[in-house]
Amino acid sequence: MAMGRTPMQLQIRSVDHALVLKPAGRLAADTHEQLKVAWLNDSDWKYLIVDLSETQFIDSIGLATLVSGLKTARQRGGDLLLVNTTNSIRIILDLTSMNRVFQTMPSIEEALLWVSAQ
Amino acid sequence: MGLGAMNSHSDTATDDNEERIFQLEAELEAMTAALAQAWDQLVPFLQAAPTHAETTRDIAPLLESIMAAVDAPMGIVYLVPHDDKSAEVFALPADVVSLSALQKHLDELISTGKPVHISSIVAWNSKPTHWMFTPMLVDNRVVGAIGVGLDDKHREFSAADARLVLRMTERVSSQMVAADLAASKAREAKLAHELQIAGLIQRSIQPPSEPEIPGLEVAADWKPAASVGGDAWGWVFQPSGRLACFMVDVAGKGLPAALAAVSLHTALKMVLRLDYSPVEVLRTVNHEFYDVYTSAGILATATVVAFDPATGNVEQANAGHTPSLVRQSGEWRRWKATMPPLGVLEDVEPTPQCAQLSDGDLMLLYSDGLSEIETDDGWWLDEGLVRAAPESDSSWSARQIINAILDAAHDVRAGKPLHDDQTIVGIRYRAGAKPSTLHMLTIAATYEALEGLKPFIIGVVEPAPEKTLSQIMLAVHELCANIVEHAYAGSEGEIYIEADHDAERLWFLIRDAGPHTYQAPDYVAAPDPSSLPESGWGIYILHRVMDKVEYRRLSAGNEWFLEKRISR
Secondary structure, three states: OOOOOOOOEEEEEEEOOEEEEEEEEEEOOOOOHHHHHHHHOOOOOOEEEEEOOOEEEEOHHHHHHHHHHHHHHHHOOOEEEEEOOOHHHHHHHHHHOHHHOOEEEOOHHHHHHHHHOO | OOHHHHHHHHHHHHHHHHHHHHHHHHHHHHHHHHHHHHHHHHHHHHHHOOOOOOOHHHHHHHHHHHHHHOOOOEEEEEEOOEOOEOOEEEEEOOOOOOHHHHHHHHHHHHHHOOOEEEEEEEOOOOOEEEEEEEEEEEOOEEEEEEEEEEOOOOOOOOHHHHHHHHHHHHHHHHHHHHHHHHHHHHHHHHHHHHHHHHHHHHHHHOOOOOOOEOOEEEEEEEEOOOOOOOEEEEEEEOOOOOEEEEEEEEOOOHHHHHHHHHHHHHHHHHHHHOOOOHHHHHHHHHHHHHHHHHHHOOOEEEEEEEEOOOOOEEEEEEEEOOOEEEEEOOEEEEEOOOEOOEOOOOOOOOOOEEEEOOOOOEEEEEOHHHHOOEEOOEEOHHHHHHHHOOOOOOOOOHHHHHHHHHHHHHHHHOOOOOOOOEEEEEEEEOOOOOOOOOEEEEEEOOOHHHHHHHHHHHHHHOOOOHHHHHHHHHHHHHHHHHHHHHHHOOOOOEEEEEEEEOOOEEEEEEEEOOOOOOOOOOOOOOOOHHHOOOOOOHHHHHHHHOOEEEEEEEOOEEEEEEEEEOOO
16 A cells, blocks of 8 residues: 655646636645745736635645735735635634635636726 | 281182172073063963974974074974874974984984084085984973074073973973874764764664554563664554564674664665565565675675564564574474575575464564673573573563563673673564554655545544544644654654544544654644734644643654544
8 A cells, every 4th residue: 555645736827917726636845835836937917816626635834835825916916815715725724714814715707807806 | 817817818708709699699680581581472482382283384383482582593393203104394494404414413312312412514505503402202202303503603502592492392292292182082082973973873763662553562672782783673564454573783883884774774664664575575675785785895684574463473584683583382483594684695585484373472583782692601692582581471561571581681791781782672462452443653754745644544533523534634734744844854754643532532642753852832822814924833723623732752752642522
């Protein structure tokens, strides 16, 4: 019984002023850097939309990465939106009260609509 | 001559004596003042001189001070050949006279150990010079000479000059000894430091605790010898549910043996985790290490044993190690090596040794440091271990049996220091042990390996509400991530997790063997979300989720106890 590693797969796309990121797998201490590199390598966005529908697990390091993204977005005059938060994601947001800090949206479409209205 | 004339004569003599005394006192006072002045000038030179003098150039400042003390324009330092160094000469001015012109006089000084005066030596500028050489003595052995030279034919070195140069040379000789001692001490300190590192390395791979598994009692003891050796033991819970124990002994002492033991220990654990049998493990490791061991001249013995606690089956493979001892139904059997030590042959086909244990049966693995104890009648050997083991009695635990053997070995040694590491592992089978709800997991201390926590925690926590499962998963993950980052901080290691439950609570015991400690406060405040913190969440989450969090530092590593009240 081998414990295989599940690296995080990351989908990235740009829509207008938003960078849409979809991490699939674990957003944790061993995978979080991929997310950061993605937004640092792109200078055209103002809003980050993180689709968590396929994120199976997030730990405090993953959460810290999202906070870092939020700070970066605000420095650019924008924001970071969390979309499709699963039960396990809401667990850590509730435990840390960071659910009061992050904006959450039920879908990508609604997130993009909100961005276009800003 | 009349009395008046006699009195006049004696008065004159007295006056002369008094005058002479005054004169001598004045000269003595002048000499003392001159010496004091010279010493005042010399002390700063001496204090500025190097404390470690090895070559002539190291003590050149002292030569200059000696020259200044006796007002000599020339000086030479000569060191006799020693160790693998040839004779060394340093002159001020450089090359003022040739060594060949001085050699026979220096040879006389070396053989007699007494100062020599040399006259009419022609200097580089064709001027005649005369010299005074004083031997440098260390433990009554001539290690060199200090020479001062004059090119003024009207001046000679005085007795005071000779005494001053003699005292100064004694000081230089002491510094030369200090330089030798310092070099020796530096070498010894380096060796001691290397041995200390080797000792830490060897200690780091010994398991911090014995495995606990229903059906088996395991007890072990490892005693390092005064000089660092290559003994080590380990254990792994294999995926198939077997408990594998192993012991290695790398030939040699010090850092090389310790490093070889570490790599072998790690390799055995990694391969055992792949659920290989003892035979497959030794065959694989031997093949992988053959080239390295051959080129480095390394030899290592190893025994690997796998126990199935559910059935009592045991299987062993032994590569040149001391024979394992198996006691079945009161009868002892010796399981000898079935292949040579690792690294001797590239490809081997070890023969497995198997048995079906019954309740109370015992197996002993040990290193030759325990069996090769010299007694008045010869060597203790495994017969000594057998005699020392208590009679087959189910009331004796594996720990009690090991301790009885160790006590006997200690008595046989009669206070003599250990010349080799002593390692022993005892495994006692307990058939029909009550099934336990205890879950155990060993994972590597890496972020990637933490993924293995999920199935383990599911197995422990279910059936519990999904929210409870997610919270516990997160809390245990955060603690283990903390262990990876802080307890091990980049070094290799493992995390040992035990979990159990009853109707009302769930608990975890998490241990590491990391070199770093924690500050584990009883209360952890939540980071302020509005400040957008990027750290400080991990231990806070642990305390939020768990009802009890306790920490203690072990002799080697850390231990956390977590408890959560649950309803099932």
